[in-house]
Amino acid sequence: MNELGKTSHKQVASEQVSMIEVDETAAGQRIDNFLLRVCKGVPKSHIYRILRSGEVRVNKGRIDAAYRLVQGDLVRVPPIRTAQHDEAPVSSNAPAAEFPILFEDDHLIVIDKPSGVAVHGGSGVAFGVIEQLRNARPHAKFLELVHRLDRETSGVLMLAKKRAALVNLHEQIRENRIDKRYYAVGYGDWQSDWGRRRVVKAPLHKYVAGDGERRVRIQENGLPSHTVFNLIERWDDYAWVEAELKTGRTHQIRVHMASIGLPIAGDAKYGDFSLNKDLARPSAKPSLKRMFLHAYRLKITHPATGEPLQLEAPLPVECKRFIEQLKNRETE
Missing domain, CATH: 3.30.2350.10 (Pseudouridine synthase)
Structure with missing residues (x-):
């Protein structure tokens, strides 16, 4: 299984160990953030527990939560059994939706976000733009917000389709x-x-x-x-x-x-x-x-x-x- 986009919640939450080969979309990402994305619906506390215990391995070796993945790394994800396994993660409940597209290519997508729509779920909001777009594009291997807009604000919102694009755009923002x-x-x-x-x-x-x-x-x-x-x-x-x-x-x-x-x-x-x-x-x-x-x-x-x-x-x-x-x- 070498495509992150094909790692399903059910596969990770089963009683079998999952072996995931890191591709270019996940290269450079911290292992804790990688696991939070792969193990959708699993509490953060559980993710950090299996990291501390050494149950997660990269290339057969122990790593800490700050480890940054390299393309080609082989990540061992242990069986994860929690009370939440039978519950759908927040993002899976989001209705698939597309938004007016201002620009799109292989590296990024720029939309015109309507007022009243959150950019992501959380803080009492069940879902937002990112969850809806991911569900509308189930085959997208990588899709992340570059920046945020307030829920009440409309207008230009960027999302990265590749990790390299996300890193570059974050650098532009910082500078x-x-x-x-x-x-x-x-x-x-x-x-x-x-x-x-x-x-x-x-x-x-x-x-x-x-x-x-x-x-x-x-x-x-x-x-x-x-x-x-x-x-x-x-x-x-x-x-x-x-x-x-x-x-x-x-x-x-x-x-x-x-x-x-x-x-x-x-x-x-x-x-x-x-x-x-x-x-x-x-x-x-x-x-x-x-x-x-x-x-x-x-x-x-x-x-x-x-x-x-x-x-x-x-x-x-x-x-x-x-x-x-x-x-x-x-x-x-």
């Missing part, structure tokens, strides 16, 4: 060689003395709120965070901006916009809650039933060819309508 641009509409006054450009450098800190929700706040000892906001159009109480990410922190644009008095319209975590309620009313004009944050453009270097690649996702219909309603108010 800030990827140009990420978003459209957002904030509620409030774009100050005249800002001109057409407002730079925000405010450190961000992640924490868990009293309701158990993951939140982010500006905090002096937080992670350095840098966003540039370019004004596209302004009205008395709204501003449409292009947000240029210089760092990629969790909820960065949302928190930075709220910090300058322009909370994003429709933002349920950091926005103006009474405004959001008004915008969602059936008779509201302007009306909006989602957060107005859209990843519209991404510039990367192709991980295999080295050529520049620009990917764009059109503004969703509901966001277009909201902009038109704001413009029409000015003429009424």
Whole structure:
């Protein structure tokens, strides 16, 4: 059995030892992450237990959880019997789905993610884009998220089809060689003395709120965070901006916009809650039933060819309508 993609949950969870030869899709991956992918539905604690006990072997030798696989390695996976074996893993319950494709080749796939769809399962979400795509493409040997978007954010989302592409794109992200641009509409006054450009450098800190929700706040000892906001159009109480990410922190644009008095319209975590309620009313004009944050453009270097690649996702219909309603108010 030399193809990772052909290693099924049932095979691994049987009473037989599985021998898996590592191919190019898994080369460079840590053994613990490899096992978590192969042994779908098996708890992490059990994976680390069999690693510590030496039941997992690579080329007949013991290894620790940090070992990185090499193409051609032969991995011994022991019989794994847990209470969860008769339960389908989360991803198998995900309905197979395809999403609007902006670009695809042998190395990566870029989709236009809709608002309201999580990128992956977890934290109360049964499944996300990655699980749905994997089930829609059962013969794909490798498919991993390159980066993430908030569930409420729409737009350009990259997935790698080869491990080498994933490693290369992660390197581009770490070295800030990827140009990420978003459209957002904030509620409030774009100050005249800002001109057409407002730079925000405010450190961000992640924490868990009293309701158990993951939140982010500006905090002096937080992670350095840098966003540039370019004004596209302004009205008395709204501003449409292009947000240029210089760092990629969790909820960065949302928190930075709220910090300058322009909370994003429709933002349920950091926005103006009474405004959001008004915008969602059936008779509201302007009306909006989602957060107005859209990843519209991404510039990367192709991980295999080295050529520049620009990917764009059109503004969703509901966001277009909201902009038109704001413009029409000015003429009424």
